Amino acid sequence: MYFNIYQAIFSFITFLGAIGLSLIIYSRSKENITNRLFILLLLLVAGYIMSHSIHFVFRRVGSVTILDISCHSFFLMILLTLTFFTWNYPTPKKMGLIKSLSILIPSILLLVWLWTGTLVQDSHIHVAKYEAHYGTYYPVFLIWYLFLLFLNIYWIAVKIKGQKDPILKNKSVIFIIGLIITNFLSFIFGLALPWILGFYFLVEISPLTFLIGMVIFTAVAVGKYNMFPTAIEKVSKLSINKKVLLSALIFVPIIILLVEIPIITMFITINHNYELIEIFLISIFGGILVSISMSFIIMKVISNPLTLLKNRAKDIGDGNYGIKVPIRSNDEIGELAQAFNSMSLKLQNNYNEIKLKQGRITLLLNAIDNSSVSIAIVDEDFNILEINETYRRLIEKEKNDILGKSIEDIQFKNIVNKKFSDIKETVTSENSYKDEIEWNNSKNIKHNLLLSITHVSILKYKSNGYLFVQIDITEKKKLEEQLLKSEKLADLGEMAAVLAHEIKTPLTSIKMNADILKEGLELNDEDKVSFSIIQKEINRLNNLVKDVLSFSRQMELEYSRFNLKETVENIRMQVYNKLNSKKAQLINNCKSITIEADEEKLTQVFLNFIDNSIDNINPNGKIIIDTKKNIKENILSIFITDDGGSNLNEDKIFEPFFTTKASGTGLGLSISQKIIQSHNGIIKLVNSNEKETKFRIDIPIKSNKII
Structure with missing residues (x-):
């Protein structure tokens, strides 16, 4: 055999294939090793077909020895690559060094023998047939080729037997079929028959077999079983x-x-x-x-x-629904275009419907978020997942400081009339809870809440939880209490008016006769004291009757314009003797402001508070009256403060006949409250402790009455 350019090219290609196979086998990374081996296999098949075809065309006359050697080299390299592919399919696994070298070293020696002319000595093309002359050791090549072929079939058969996955089992069957078609038939027509006959019989069968086998195997393996996903992914791009x-x-x-x-x-x-x-x-x-x-x-x-x-x-x-493609053909592309246009129209209709529903949902969510009902959603551990704005205002914290926290820690530690543990027990056993609770907020202000708890499925968090719905009925409770109080007061006033009327006439007769007896009789000192006590008690009863009648009658106001500071100053002169008896001071810090009100009724209110303060303060005590005006709101705030210690209950001090004094009707503050309310104002206790007692009166500066 002589050296030429074809020998250099194909021997170099064989050498590159061997180097590539070695790099793939002994690479540290086993990831996608089957894909790399399969790509190398396709390249070797392409090299075999190319070498066969080029020689067939360009070496039509004369020696075709290089054809034989290159084809034998590609045969062996293809089968060697398949052997390592089989070992690593479908799951890559490590092959021991001895086992891999026992396959590689004999194959490399055979390649060296091939290119040195030891196995294929000479091949020529004549008129009717290709002649081939082989060396003495050529059967070694055939035996090794068959050994590798049956080794592949054996490994795959073992994997098929132990494979439980039917899909992988089918892939392995396809692999064996590919082996038989591409290698066994090529072995017969490309290796065995030429050696036996001394010439190539049906020389075109070998490359056609490889081509058909690889095409069928690749098509079935890729199309049906997705055996090479990485390669498919690259091609599909x-x-x-x-x-x-x-x-x-x-x-x-x-x-x-x-x-x-x-x-x-x-x-x-x-x-x-x-x-x-x-x-x-x-x-x-x-x-x-x-x-x-x-x-x-x-x-x-x-x-x-x-x-x-x-x-x-x-x-x-991009959101441009409803657009169409102008394709009118009757083939599959046209059908695809019609389906696309139909889909686009449906998307447009669905989008419009979703927008409409989204508007309704947004409206409902806004209504829920801004409703007077407090809503909180918790998980099964009672940790808060979502709240509305009303609940946030009820708790008086920022939303981020509430979410994720236990609702017990956030709200129900301040529950008054229930235990949260009892509520949780009822909810977890019955999946619901309904009751009225009393709850104090962070400022210790009591709220009356209607609480409803319902078990819900929370799709957003893919779990179950509870819906807390709370309605603040504090104001409603107050209104109900005020209504009940008004009804009681009305009944009490009506009864008191009847009693006062019935008492007033005989009381007047008693007073008149007592005065006549005191003037007409000669009384000793003891009798005089007795008559003084009678007159004093009669006067007390007369004042009580007067207060009762004043409380029970409809309040008629006579509005006028007057300076409040001057009015308070006149009142200070009226109570001068009472103040002097305790060496007390009445300090008039009122601003000089003209208001529209019933001066006589307000004077009565001030006298009631000042009388109570004089009784309450210690000697040398102080009573301070000052004001604060809000022109924008048309409100004048009047503060009456004394330094006498007290412990008054705001809920009771304005009730009729309630008093903390040893003597008194208990109607003074009730009448005062009625007068202020008649002026569309409010009166309340601001402070009551050991150091001071402070009341606040808010009345309009200007009235809507015609004066």
Whole structure:
């Protein structure tokens, strides 16, 4: 055998294949090793077909020894790659160093023998057949080839037997079929028969077998069983234009080499190698030109409509629903376009419907968030997941400080009339709870709440939880209490008025007769004291009757304009003697402001408070009256403060006949409250402790009455 350029090329390709196989096998990364081996396998098959075809065309006359050697090398490299592929399929696993070297070293030695002419000595093409002359050790090559082939089949059969996954089992069966088609038939027609007969019988069978076997195996393995996902992913990223063009450039030359050229040689007499080369070049040029032209036509017919569909799909993705594609063909592309247009119209209708529903949902959510009902959603551990704005205002904390916390810690530690543990027990056992609770907020202000707890499924968190719905009925309770109090007061006033009227007449007669007896009789000192006590008690009863009648009658106000500071100053002069008896001071800090009110009734209110303060303060005590005006709100605030210690109950001090003094009617503050309320004002206790007692009166500065 002599050295030439073909030997250099194909021996170098064989060397590259061996190096690539070694790098893949001994790489530290075993990830995707089957994909890398399969790609190497496809490259080797392509190299085998290329070497066979090039020699077939360009070496038509004379020696084809390089054809034999390169084909034998590719045969062995292909089977060697398959062997390591089989070992790592479907799950990569480590092959021991001894086992891998026991496969590689004999194969490398056989490759060296091949390229040194030890196994294939000489091959020539004559008129009817290819002649082949082999060396003495050629059967070693055949035996090793068969050994590797059956080793592959054995490994796959063992994996099929132990495989429980039916899909992987089917993949392995397909793999064995591919092995038999591509290697066993090639072994018979490309290796065994030429050695037995001394010439190549049906020489085209070998490359056709490899081509058909690899195409079928790859198509079934990829299309049905997805055996090479990484390779498929890379190919699938190519556009249709590139796929069509690439397919044309690959398959047209192969078809010309493996189909057209053999047919030409069978039916047309070729006198010289140059004629075959000329036919090949013309065919390859014409085939590629036709295939590229057909590719552009196919791209025009298929790719352009698909590009239009893709762009319209992007428009829909940007929210432009309802757009259509102007494709009117009756083929599959046309059907796809009709389906696309129908989908676009449905999306438009669905979008409009969703927008309408979204508007309603937004309206409902706003209504829930701004309603007077406090809503909180908790998980099964009673940790707060969501709240509305009303609940946040009730708790008086920021939303972020509430979410994720236990509702017991956030709210129900300040529950008054219930235990949260009892509520939790009822909720977890009955999945619901309804009751009225009393709860103090962070400022220790009592709230009356209607509490309803319901078990709910929370889709957002994929879990169950509870819905807390709370209605603040504090104001309603107050109104109910005020209404009940008003009804009681009305009944009490009516009864008191009757009693006062019945008492007043005999009381007047008693007082008159007592005065006559005191004046007409000569009384000793003891009798005089007795008559003084009688007169004093009669006067007390008269004042009580007067207060009762004043409380029970309809309040009629006589509005006038007067200076409040001057009015308080006049009152200070009236109570001067009472103040002097305790050496107390009445300090008038009122601003000089003109108000519209019933001066006489307000004087009565001030006298009631001042009398109570004088009784309450210690000697040398102080009573301070000051004011604060709010012109914008048309409110004048009057503060009456004394330094006498007290412990008054605001809920009771304004009730009729309630008094903390040893003597008194208990109607003074009730009448005062009635007078202030008649002026559309309010009166309340601001402070009551050991150091001071402070009341606040708010009345309009200007009234809406005609004066």
